[in-house]
Amino acid sequence: MTEIRATNITWHEGHVGREDRENLLNQKGATVWFTGLSGCGKSTIAFTVEHALVERGHLAYVLDGDNIRHGLNKNLGFSAVDREENIRRIGEVARLFADAGAVTLTSFISPYRKDREQARKIHDEAGLPFIEVFVEVPIEVCEQRDPKGLYKKARAALAAGKGMGFTGVDDPYEPPLKPEMVIRNDQVTPQEAAATVLKYLEARGVLPALE
Amino acid sequence: MTEIRATNITWHEGHVGREDRENLLNQKGATVWFTGLSGCGKSTIAFTVEHALVERGHLAYVLDGDNIRHGLNKNLGFSAVDREENIRRIGEVARLFADAGAVTLTSFISPYRKDREQARKIHDEAGLPFIEVFVEVPIEVCEQRDPKGLYKKARAALAAGKGMGFTGVDDPYEPPLKPEMVIRNDQVTPQEAAATVLKYLEARGVLPALE
Numbered sequence: 001m002t003e004i005r006a007t008n009i010t011w012h013e014g015h016v017g018r019e020d021r022e023n024l025l026n027q028k029g030a031t032v033w034f035t036g037l038s039g040c041g042k043s044t045i046a047f048t049v050e051h052a053l054v055e056r057g058h059l060a061y062v063l064d065g066d067n068i069r070h071g072l073n074k075n076l077g078f079s080a081v082d083r084e085e086n087i088r089r090i091g092e093v094a095r096l097f098a099d100a101g102a103v104t105l106t107s108f109i110s111p112y113r114k115d116r117e118q119a120r121k122i123h124d125e126a127g128l129p130f131i132e133v134f135v136e137v138p139i140e141v142c143e144q145r146d147p148k149g150l151y152k153k154a155r156a157a158l159a160a161g162k163g164m165g166f167t168g169v170d171d172p173y174e175p176p177l178k179p180e181m182v183i184r185n186d187q188v189t190p191q192e193a194a195a196t197v198l199k200y201l202e203a204r205g206v207l208p209a210l211e
Numbered sequence: 212m213t214e215i216r217a218t219n220i221t222w223h224e225g226h227v228g229r230e231d232r233e234n235l236l237n238q239k240g241a242t243v244w245f246t247g248l249s250g251c252g253k254s255t256i257a258f259t260v261e262h263a264l265v266e267r268g269h270l271a272y273v274l275d276g277d278n279i280r281h282g283l284n285k286n287l288g289f290s291a292v293d294r295e296e297n298i299r300r301i302g303e304v305a306r307l308f309a310d311a312g313a314v315t316l317t318s319f320i321s322p323y324r325k326d327r328e329q330a331r332k333i334h335d336e337a338g339l340p341f342i343e344v345f346v347e348v349p350i351e352v353c354e355q356r357d358p359k360g361l362y363k364k365a366r367a368a369l370a371a372g373k374g375m376g377f378t379g380v381d382d383p384y385e386p387p388l389k390p391e392m393v394i395r396n397d398q399v400t401p402q403e404a405a406a407t408v409l410k411y412l413e414a415r416g417v418l419p420a421l422e
Contacts, residue, residue, distance in 0.1 A: 015258050016265045021272075024265060047226050054227045054235060059270070061232075061311040071333070072303040075296075085286075092283040093304055100272040100313060122282070 021101035027058050029098035030206045031123055032197065035110045035176060036135035037168050038150055039142035041185040041193075045135065046105040048194035053103055058207060061097060063090060064107040078165060084115055091119030098128045103206060111167045113174040129206060133197065134179040137186045139168045232312035238269050240309035241417045242334055243408065246321045246387060247346035248379050249361055250353035252396040252404075256346065257316040259405035264314055269418060272308060274301060275318040289376060295326055302330030309339045314417060322378045324385040340417060344408065345390040348397045350379045 022028050032049070034042040046062045053060035069076075073089055076082040087110050097104040110116050116132060123130035143151040154166035163170040181200055183193045201207045233239050243260070245253040257273045264271035280287075284300055287293040298321050308315040321327050327343060334341035354362040365377035374381040392411055394404045412418045 016261050016271070020265050021270060024268060024270065050227050054231050057235060059232060059235065059312065060227075061307075063307070067307060067310070071306065072300060089283060089300075093307065095282065096272075096274070096278060096304065097308070097311070099278070100308070101270065102311060 018099055018101065025059050025101045026208060027101065027103060028129065028206045029101045029103070030129035030131060030201070030204075031094040031098045031104045031106065031119075032131045032133060032201075033094070033110070033116065033119060034105065034107045034133045034135055035116060035179075036185075037137065037139055037142045037173055038109055038166075039145045039147055040135045040137040041190060042107040042109075042135050044190045045133075045183065045185065045193045045197070046107040048190045049197050050105055052194055052198055053207075056207075058103060059101065060103040060105060062105045062107060063094060063097070068093075068108075084112070087112070087115040088118060091115075091122055094119065095122050095126055095128060098123065099126060103201065109167050109173070111171065111173045113176070116176065129204060131181065131200065131204070132176050132179040133181045133183060134176045135183050135185050135193075136175070137184070141186045142168065229310055229312065236270050236312045237419060238312065238314060239340065239417045240312040240314070241340035241342060241412070241415075242305040242309045242315045242317065242330075243342045243344060243412075244305070244321070244327065244330060245316065245318045245344045245346055246327060246390075247396075248348065248350055248353045248384055249320055249377075250356045250358055251346045251348040252401060253318040253320075253346050255401045256344075256394065256396065256404045256408070257318040259401045260408050261316055263405055263409055264418075267418075269314060270312065271314040271316060273316045273318060274305060274308070279304075279319075295323070298323070298326040299329060302326075302333060305330065306333050306337055306339060309334065310337060314412065320378050320384070322382065322384045324387070327387065340415060342392065342411065342415070343387050343390040344392045344394060345387045346394050346396050346404075347386070348395070352397045353379065 018029060034046055036042050043064055050060040050062050068090060073086050076086050090106055090108060094104045094106050120130045146152055150166065151169065154164055154169040157164045158170050165171040167173050185193060202209050229240060245257055247253050254275055261271040261273050279301060284297050287297050301317055301319060305315045305317050331341045357363055361377065362380065365375055365380040368375045369381050376382040378384050396404060413420050
């Protein structure tokens with residue numbers, strides 16, 4: 001790198017590398033990909049992890065339905081093609097965030113194995129950790145919770161002969177075959193779940209170890 | 212916010228706000244949107260600004276053709292509809308990055324006023340600074356530089372009666388009407404241009420003032 005002095009600032013030629021941002025942030029860029037049925041508690045865990053990370057001085061950011069479906073992916077519906085494109089774009093944005101040095105937490109049902117594998121592939125190719133966290137809760141429990149009334153709506157639609165392709169009701173959920181973590185979220189609190197994720201991030205070297 | 216203790220970590224309920232990340236990073240999230248003809252030097256300035264920011268301990272990230280066209284937007288071509296969608300997605304991703312607290316630098320020709328205005332609008336709505344920087348260089352100078360041989364190719368295509376819709380040759384460039392900054396990049400060095408951007412970011416409160 002060549003050093004150039006202009007005005008009162010020291011300038012360096014050449015691009016900033018990922019490592020420079022990671023050193024600055026004292027962490028590695030990485031994507032933690034939460035997957036699981038509607039109502040399994042993905043978002044609660046993701047936001048709990050985000051909070052704990054920022055509390056510890058780390059940059060974390062959650063990509064979820066709220067900031068993606070109303071923005072980047074607002075021109076996508078729920079057809080098979082659109083669902084695939086939805087997850088593809090999320091994978092690409094997560095990769096950009098991870099490349100910027102952020103611990104990126106994605107919270108989407110992401111029911112299809114091949115779509116998740118594609119997101120993993122582009123992270124692998126970029127040398128970025130992709131940590132798939134399967135939030136496993138029996139569908140009966142998710143349906144019992146039904147925080148947004150979506151299962152009820154899906155069952156009613158199905159009974160009326162107008163299936164809406166709702167994951168777990170009339171569309172499949174393909175569980176990960178080799179996820180980095182499985183969280184039985186009907187057996188632990190969100191805090192316990194988040195603590196497990198943090199420990200994993202330390203063990204993986206994404207975060208420096210907490211004394 | 213309720214405080215919960217679990218294991219050895221202090222947990223807080225409620226989401227992390229933008230302000231929490233901004234305090235952590237000691238900066239405000241913002242988007243600096245470089246626009247101008249091919250060969251005007253947008254990317255050189257953007258990467259010079261990025262370097263200076265990281266050097267000063269700030270998180271900055273460049274979105275450009277290299278990381279966008281080969282990833283998020285690899286399924287878009289160069290039709291009018293695809294060009295609009297290209298810039299729309301970039302605007303949305305920039306907004307997410309700015310919301311995460313990063314100083315986000317976008318480097319795209321982005322020739323159409325209405326597409327840039329749309330990117331500005333979604334930042335305005337989110338209360339995020341959107342700083343449009345018009346990198347103004349006479350087309351003759353850009354065409355003389357022609358670092359990637361694109362003007363030559365576009366002129367040849369046009370002469371052969373097969374226009375490729377290249378900005379400045381056979382597709383219009385609509386200069387910003389009220390850009391936050393104009394850089395006459397044939398009259399300053401990239402370092403001088405970048406220094407001007409940094410000063411603006413300080414004045415705007417995106418960066419703390421440099422002593």
